[in-house]
Amino acid sequence: MNAPVPTALIVDDDELMRMMLAAALAGLGLEVHEAGDGETGLEAFNRLRPDLVLLDLLMPGIDGIETCRRLRRRPDARTVPIVMITGQDDRESIDLAFAAGATDFFAKPINWQMLPHRIRFILHAAQALRDLTQSEARQQQAQRLAGLGSFEYLIESRRFYPSANLPALLGLSGDDQARLRQLMPAFNEDDWKRMLVLATAAMEGGDLQTTEVWTLSRRCMRVQIQAVEENGTALLRGSVLDVTDLRSAQAQADWLTRHDPLTGMHNRPAFSAVLEREAAVAGATGRLVPVLLLSLDRMRRARDSLGQEAADRILVGITERLRAACATFQPVPELARITTDELCVLFRHAAKPEEIADAAEHLIEALQAPFDAGGQPFHLQPAGGLALFPQDGDSCQATVKAARAALLMEGAEGRALHFYDADRDRALTRRLRLEEDLRGALAAGQLAVHYQPLVRVRDCQPVGVEALLRWQHPEHGDISPVEFIPIAEEAGFIGDIGAWVLRTACTQAMAWLGEGIALEEVAVNVSGRQLADPDFTAMLSRILAETGLPPARLVLELTESVLVHDDEAAVAQLHGLKALGLRLALDDFGTGFSSMVSLTRLPLDVIKVDRSFVQAAPTDRAAAAVVEAILALAGRLGMDTVAEGVEDAEHFDILGRFGCTTAQGFMFQRPQSAADVVQHLRGTTARPPRVVIVDDSRVSRLMLRKMILAHQPTATVIEVDDALTAVDAVTRERPDLVTLDNNMPGRTGLEIAAELRQRCPELDMALLTANFQDAVVAEARRLGLRFLAKPITEALVGELLAGCRRPR
Numbered sequence: 054m055n056a057p058v059p060t061a062l063i064v065d066d067d068e069l070m071r072m073m074l075a076a077a078l079a080g081l082g083l084e085v086h087e088a089g090d091g092e093t094g095l096e097a098f099n100r101l102r103p104d105l106v107l108l109d110l111l112m113p114g115i116d117g118i119e120t121c122r123r124l125r126r127r128p129d130a131r132t133v134p135i136v137m138i139t140g141q142d143d144r145e146s147i148d149l150a151f152a153a154g155a156t157d158f159f160a161k162p163i164n165w166q167m168l169p170h171r172i173r174f175i176l177h178a179a180q181a182l183r184d185l186t187q188s189e190a191r192q193q194q195a196q197r198l199a200g201l202g203s204f205e206y207l208i209e210s211r212r213f214y215p216s217a218n219l220p221a222l223l224g225l226s227g228d229d230q231a232r233l234r235q236l237m238p239a240f241n242e243d244d245w246k247r248m249l250v251l252a253t254a255a256m257e258g259g260d261l262q263t264t265e266v267w268t269l270s271r272r273c274m275r276v277q278i279q280a281v282e283e284n285g286t287a288l289l290r291g292s293v294l295d296v297t298d299l300r301s302a303q304a305q306a307d308w309l310t311r312h313d314p315l316t317g318m319h320n321r322p323a324f325s326a327v328l329e330r331e332a333a334v335a336g337a338t339g340r341l342v343p344v345l346l347l348s349l350d351r352m353r354r355a356r357d358s359l360g361q362e363a364a365d366r367i368l369v370g371i372t373e374r375l376r377a378a379c380a381t382f383q384p385v386p387e388l389a390r391i392t393t394d395e396l397c398v399l400f401r402h403a404a405k406p407e408e409i410a411d412a413a414e415h416l417i418e419a420l421q422a423p424f425d426a427g428g429q430p431f432h433l434q435p436a437g438g439l440a441l442f443p444q445d446g447d448s449c450q451a452t453v454k455a456a457r458a459a460l461l462m463e464g465a466e467g468r469a470l471h472f473y474d475a476d477r478d479r480a481l482t483r484r485l486r487l488e489e490d491l492r493g494a495l496a497a498g499q500l501a502v503h504y505q506p507l508v509r510v511r512d513c514q515p516v517g518v519e520a521l522l523r524w525q526h527p528e529h530g531d532i533s534p535v536e537f538i539p540i541a542e543e544a545g546f547i548g549d550i551g552a553w554v555l556r557t558a559c560t561q562a563m564a565w566l567g568e569g570i571a572l573e574e575v576a577v578n579v580s581g582r583q584l585a586d587p588d589f590t591a592m593l594s595r596i597l598a599e600t601g602l603p604p605a606r607l608v609l610e611l612t613e614s615v616l617v618h619d620d621e622a623a624v625a626q627l628h629g630l631k632a633l634g635l636r637l638a639l640d641d642f643g644t645g646f647s648s649m650v651s652l653t654r655l656p657l658d659v660i661k662v663d664r665s666f667v668q669a670a671p672t673d674r675a676a677a678a679v680v681e682a683i684l685a686l687a688g689r690l691g692m693d694t695v696a697e698g699v700e701d702a703e704h705f706d707i708l709g710r711f712g713c714t715t716a717q718g719f720m721f722q723r724p725q726s727a728a729d730v731v732q733h734l735r736g737t738t739a740r741p742p743r744v745v746i747v748d749d750s751r752v753s754r755l756m757l758r759k760m761i762l763a764h765q766p767t768a769t770v771i772e773v774d775d776a777l778t779a780v781d782a783v784t785r786e787r788p789d790l791v792t793l794d795n796n797m798p799g800r801t802g803l804e805i806a807a808e809l810r811q812r813c814p815e816l817d818m819a820l821l822t823a824n825f826q827d828a829v830v831a832e833a834r835r836l837g838l839r840f841l842a843k844p845i846t847e848a849l850v851g852e853l854l855a856g857c858r859r860p861r
Contacts, residue, residue: 064094065109091115110139125154224270313390324389325449346456378419503724517574520558559600576608604634664698748794760850795822
């Protein structure tokens, strides 16, 4: 982009002179304008804003001197070069011209050869002056924006030269800058003396000297002074910087490092320092320092339901109440906000336990009244934990941890104030450590399933096992299930552990069946937390399908808590489990809060009598009466019974007299690993199975007989070819296993199975079919049938016989 062409204005009443000057200036590339007198020249200047003015000294009307003087009064003409043209070469005219503001002068007759050079120089000098003026203006603007002023002080002449903005920076008027002493009113006497000492030190040492002083207008100034020498002149050069905002920001930042910005309370680091100082003072007298931790758990609900702004208002209200309550004590307690929903109070006036408790309860009581949460009341329900420094903790962190532990200790629920107890804290610490260790115990191979035999009371023969979980901790050794099972439930990983136990027990039961150890059942404990999982039934169904264990051989033992929470969801879950074909047992009956109504509503098959009643029965009439009543109740409801804790013959005899079905306890065997318990299970040999084949096809009967005898050469096989007489034949033969072809004339296998199930609830039956439609499968599962898919293979028959439940 081309630079603009500079313009020149010639003001002269001599037309010939104007023409000659115009020609000379045009040769320099200037755009030339003319005026014949002073008035016309002033008007032209307003219109043109020229870069150069050539002005004749003597003109009619307004002469050149007056015209120059009027131009210089204009702000936009102060840096424009004005050249006077005069035919009077006297000193007085020249002085008048310069006094009026002329930049230079040409005397007539004009030297036309020198004119271009002088004009060119004048224009360059004018541009340099404009650049310098603009630079100084920018510098002054920058200094004003930065709050920076400067000055120079000539030592010998004692002349003081401040920057234009310095007086205003110090809160003085613009006229207060002629002399150094006129800056004194900006400071108090002490700060003024300090600056004079600073200047003296700069003159004596030559080093840069710095200090900060406050003006009477409450602005903080950083003053720096250094002695220098320029061109043989000694002077002090200094700067004055307004650092008020910086100091305010630093003070605010320092405050924020020690305080909570919302409440103004101490934060955690500041509280630690306060506690350590207080403890040092108290240590000299042996006094304990009480620390109260206030838990504001409901503030989380306030944030979630009312919003952050309302929660902040509540927290400010909490602070105001606590400050008012603390003001009643002397010395006033220290307050701190150490986490989002935790406040700490350090008492300095109380030493006796009763004084400490009274003070803490006073603060908690101050927070009991509802807070205003945007027009609706909000009840805080605070809780406090008390600990003593250094008795309960040798540091701030340890003492606060002890106060927090007091809130978490067992039995703390429902109370507002809790004192720290070291013994209970150790128990809590152990619990927390066990919880953390238990998370990785399964992956580390520390968990194992042990088995305890279930013995039939009638003939003392083992009919099943109960799977019991054990934990071998690498540091603490055997951990009781009574201790670690509740931990797993509360921590939320009982589901994974329980699924592993179920899979392990089912897999082991199938392995025993394959070895010819035909146990009737394997019992596995299931917690209420597991049953509450909506996917539990589907998960168990997958385990049964993957392991191949017949559902009828699995018993799930439930705690009485299932009955306490007798809601529709729990009932539906139990019916869904029952539909899989497995059996349900109620564990530890009589020790909880079971209701008779729930007992009849739930699809239970077995009641287990708690060991406490069994072991007390021989010597305690009441306990014996309870055992007899439970067994009688179970019999009336058509349920089997299992007595726990049988340790001697006395226990066993009583159970036999009262009609108990099954027993377990140390009298028979303690819980052992699968490898060890198998020796007991093999102590007796199962008799050869009796199998009834119900099929109208002679070929199918012969093939199935051959396959059965291939696996069990000593088995007794009875064939029935008539579906209409099958029920009577099965009832008469009392077999261990019945195979039913589903596609027979007269009656289907499912119809026969339905009638047999009513007559023989425990009978093991398998359905031979190639039809696996949903309705067929659902009805077969409801009846507890196993499947023998067509075409039949020896492998399928082997699995069928391995899973056959029969007495020993």
